[in-house]
Amino acid sequence: MNVIAQSEVGRETYLGIGSVGYALFYLLVVITLAVFAYGLYQRFSRYTQGDDDPFDRLDDLPNRIVSSAKIVLSNEKQFNRDLYGGLMHSFILWGFLTLLIATTIIAVEQYGTNMLFGIVFWEGDFYLGYQFMVDAMGLLFVVGIGMALYRRYWVQNHRLWGRHTSNEDDIFIWTLFGLGVGGFLLEGFRIYITGMPDHEVVSFVGYGLAMLFGAIGVPTSEAAMSAEYSAVANLGFNAETLHWLSWWSHSLLALFFIAWIPYAKPFHMISSFANVVTRDEKAGKRLPNVPADLDATNAESIDDFTWKEILDQDACTKCGRCSSVCPAKASDRPLDPRNVILDLKKYREQLDAGGEEKPMIADGGTSVINTETMESCMACMACMDACPVEIEHLQSFTRLQRQMTDQGDIAPSMQDVFQNVMQNGNTFGDSPRNRGDWADELEFDVPDAREEEVDYLWYVGDFPSYDERNKQVARSLATILKEADVSFGILFDDEKYDGNDIRRVGEEFLYVELAGHHVETWEDCEFDKIVCTDPHSYNTFKNEYPEVDFEEFADDPMMPFDYEEFWNEDGEIEVYHWTQAVEELVETGALDLSGTELDYTVTYHDPCHLGRYNDEYEAPRELITATGCELDEMPRNRDNSFCCGGGGGGLWMDFEEEPKPSEERIREALEDTDNGPDVEKFVVACPMCMTMYEDGRKTGGYEDEIEIVDIAELVVEAIGAEEEAKIEATAD
Known part of the structure; x- marks a missing residue:
């Protein structure tokens, strides 16, 4: 060589x-x-x-x-x-x-x-x-x-x-x-x-x-x-x-x-x-505010999208991780998060090359995005959590949903919800005077936070106030707070719907009206902390109300409030989900669960707005184990939790889907957990989850196999069991 x-x-x-x-x-x-x-x-x-x-x-x-x-x-x-x-x-x-x-x-x-x-x-x-x-x-x-x-x-x-x-x-x-x-x-x-x-x-x-x-x-x-x-x-x-x-x-x-x-x-x-460099650490849990200018547009054209939303489109690698975790896609709803982002990108590139303009979102097949696609989104944020390049899907989705609302292209059931909120301040359309009636069956009076100083201002929420099944949860939580001897109160008929989910359907101005009413009402109350029954309320009070520039709307005669500042901008007022507050009471000894032993095998479902939105996974589990229950985790838990299907307006919409997200989740609890056949109770920490899973238990044929309970109901049962044990011990 x-x-x-x-x-x-x-x-x-x-x-x-x-x-x-x-x-x-x-x-x-x-x-x-x-x-x-x-x-x-x-x-x-x-x-x-x-x-x-x-x-x-x-x-x-x-x-x-x-x-x-x-x-x-x-x-x-x-x-x-x-x-x-x-x-x-x-x-x-x-x-x-x-x-x-x-x-x-x-x-x-x-x-x-x-x-x-x-x-x-x-x-x-x-x-x-x-x-x-x-x-x-x-x-x-x-x-x-x-x-x-x-x-x-x-x-x-x-x-x-x-x-x-x-x-x-x-x-x-x-x-x-x-x-x-x-x-x-x-x-x-x-x-x-x-x-x-x-x-x-x-x-x-x-x-x-x-x-x-x-x-x-x-x-x-x-x-x-x-x-x-x-x-x-x-x-x-x-x-x-x-x-x-x-x-x-x-x-x-x-x-x-x-x-x-x-x-x-x-x-x-x-x-x-x-x-990744330009990501918003609070993306999804807070949405961009809409300008007070009524001439402002949301998604009439591709140029209404921000430079970051366009960057999101270019950053997509087509990996499909968002699609694989999307509960809407899993239920055969017409939403695929990847396709929405890439459809927007493709349309933009076609326009830049001299292509023909189309409506951004409308019914039928002539628009870039179909209205049914956006109605399918549950706002669970699973797509964003799974995305390896920090695409903020909900920012673009919300822009499209706001455009739908502006155009009037929303489902009749959602129009009814908007009407109920505008007329009565709640999604049920029931009288505001009945908001506190759930407390009538209690053996004690629930204080009025408008009339006396309290430590905890408790925002009860729509479903615990008006839905019969969730009223039981509200009474359980009131009993827990009474047992812990803490000072708490509610707003009665001055409490209105928090606005979280109608905002995620695109109704921004009604959301601002609700936010203005609440912060103005809170200004007249004396309290240390806000405690929420519903993770949706917890998220919007904690992450979104402080973002609203109420001064922008001060001169708008359609806004029935006079508040002209940012509320809680520096975070002085702490906002809690009730599991966080009660778990704190257990830790400090104000609520004693040390001697309780509930003999149940249970599984727990992480609510999207408490888990993925706000990274709270441990407080609910600490309370469940404190009651003595054996907790058997589902394969999809914590940040990988599977949505109940109720978020983003899904609670009020009818979809022809098989199986429903709630049915699939209950099946997972019974078949895929380690002790599936022995799981007796499916535990939730969200009123919307309670409603969806009670429905899924019936439509899926699981009524005789598992019971849906809230953590508050377990804690109250544990308190009752402990008191009975003390009485028996004294008698002996």
Whole structure:
């Protein structure tokens, strides 16, 4: 084998290319970078055409970048509920970044430090160390791509296929595969034709390939190689020709990929990181406020969407994680969160290319988004929790739902709810005077927080006030607070609906009217904390009322309040869900459950607005275990909890779905938990969940198999059992 032996610890970057090839390559580099820069300019100039975002997305930018780099580099979101996907993406990302850094070092050395100062990095110990890392991480890169190919084409993972799956997905994955494998082939041929220097053993993948080439007898050129050697002149089958072909194939593929990045799926490598940097930590749990200007539009056109919402569209990688956890999609409702985001993106790109304008949202098939699609959303935030690139689905969804409401394109059942709230202040349409009637069956009087100072101002909510089943929960909670000897009171007929769910259906101005009424009423009361029965109320009081600029609406004659400030802007007034407040009472000893032993096997359902919205998972569980019950968790629990179907107006809408989310959840409790057949009680901590699951128990045929109870009912039973035990002990 006649080759040019290489003894120095390093490598020749342009081995066998020649001066003509060198010049041609850099002409192509300039063209590639120009195409890349133009594409990037187009992308970012499009964001400037989007509407202003209501939230500050760039405050504390250094810390945002650091925290985002941690999220992205650790791949923590990719590992969420998907170990295979997390490993796959980690291998690809870490390998790609390592190879990119190596290429950058070579470029900086070639045209920076070496040219200007004669400083060379890519030799000696540095070369040996980094070359080993490049091979190791490059191998992980190829393995990761192989895992992706296996999942996409062999397993055909259902998440990866949909109406937006296209050729760009195939081109993207196969281009990456070609870059990884092609790079190792190029390295192998380089090592082989340079005499397999001993130091190149650190390039263990390339060295192994070189040994393979030798074993199968790949011939080399008879002529000694020189810096001006050109394989073009030798078209015979030999290692030098294969090296030349590999060099150009790898280079052209890399240049194509770089130029293609701003125009297709590879752009997510940039947009995803930008999306994580500009994320809102409270996204979903607080929605953007609507300007008081009645001429303001929500989603009449694609340009009504903010620059961040457009960035969300570009950041979507089509991974389908949002779709796979969406309870609406699981119930065959016409909502697929991924498709909504990508439908908006596709329409925007068609318009930018001169396409025809269409209504943004309407009935029938002529609009970008169908009204039934948005009516299907339960506002459970599962899609946002699952998204690895922090897409804020609910921001765009709410914009579309507000447009539906403006147009009057809402379900008749929801129109009835709006009418009930406007006329009577509650979703039932019942008289405000009856709001406190649930307390009549108690053996004690519930204080009026408008007339006396209390520690806890208890917001009871619509369902515990008017729904017969949930009235039992309200009485249970009142009994608990009385037993703990805490000072509490309610607003009686001055309490109205909190507005959370009608806001998520798009009725913003009615929500503001309700918020104004409540904060104005609270100003006339003396209390320390607000305690809510319903997680929906808890979320909106804690996260959304403080965001409302009531002064904007001060001059609006349609708003029946005079409040002109931000309420609780600095968080001085603490807002609790009742489980948090009672769990605190148990901890301090104000409520003694130490001797209780309820002999039940139960499972617990995390309400979306308490769990995913506000990260409260432990207080309800602490109370359940304090009663002595054995808690058997469902497979989908905590942040992976499956929605009951009642959020986002779902409680008031009729869907032809099979099975209902509530039925599926009860089935999970009975069949998928460890002690499924022994589970006696399905425990909830939300009045809406109580209503949905009582309905699901009947329609699903589970009435004789399981009982739906609220945690408050368990606690009251435990208190009663403890008192009975004390009486018996005294009698003995």
